Amino acid sequence: MRKIEHIGIAVADLEKSSALFARLLGKEHFKTELVEGEGVETSFFQLGETKVELLQATREDSPIAKYIDRKSEGVHHIAFDVEDIQAEVERLKAEGFEILNETPKLGADNKLVVFLHPRSTNGVLVELCQEIS
Ligand SMILES: CC[C@@H](C(=O)O)C(=O)SCCNC(=O)CCNC(=O)[C@H](O)C(C)(C)COP(=O)(O)OP(=O)(O)OC[C@H]1O[C@@H](n2cnc3c(N)ncnc32)[C@H](O)[C@@H]1OP(=O)(O)O
Numbered sequence: 001m002r003k004i005e006h007i008g009i010a011v012a013d014l015e016k017s018s019a020l021f022a023r024l025l026g027k028e029h030f031k032t033e034l035v036e037g038e039g040v041e042t043s044f045f046q047l048g049e050t051k052v053e054l055l056q057a058t059r060e061d062s063p064i065a066k067y068i069d070r071k072s073e074g075v076h077h078i079a080f081d082v083e084d085i086q087a088e089v090e091r092l093k094a095e096g097f098e099i100l101n102e103t104p105k106l107g108a109d110n111k112l113v114v115f116l117h118p119r120s121t122n123g124v125l126v127e128l129c130q131e132i133s
């Protein structure tokens, strides 16, 4: 794994939270993006080599809606940048981690993504991201 690609933060109101993070970070977000497959709308802030990804649910069965219902708004996942996502899945499986989707799916910002179950990673939801070339 090469670097933290982004930190995902679950929010209830994307517009309000984007304004809050703009004040906090001292810069505007660089884009919003709808990811239908995950039932989320995102707002991205660039911070050096990494990003903050705010996530609002767009439907009731979205993982973000469930997370906010069960817990609250807050840090939802950490995403790591990888060079070869399929090779990384094989390596992590052999290490005993629980992969949620062995076939990478389309994420935001031109990435293929795979998630690891938080029960195999000390309670932290981990996302792997590979840039689509
Ligand atoms: C924008 C696209 C993409 C990107 O490009 O960046 C994204 O980031 S999309 C982000 C949203 N998508 C996902 O989160 C997909 C992966 N997540 C899942 O598959 C599920 O959310 C889950 C992790 C398998 C949990 O689903 P489920 O089992 O249905 O939820 P429960 O509410 O029943 O919780 C079970 C268990 O897991 C704990 N949990 C749930 N979410 C998290 C989390 N984000 N971080 C840490 N722990 C989490 C939950 O507390 C339960 O624990 P116990 O109570 O101990 O059983």
Ligand SMILES: [Co+2]
Residues within 6 Å of the ligand: 006, 008, 053, 077, 079, 127
């Ligand atoms: Co993410």
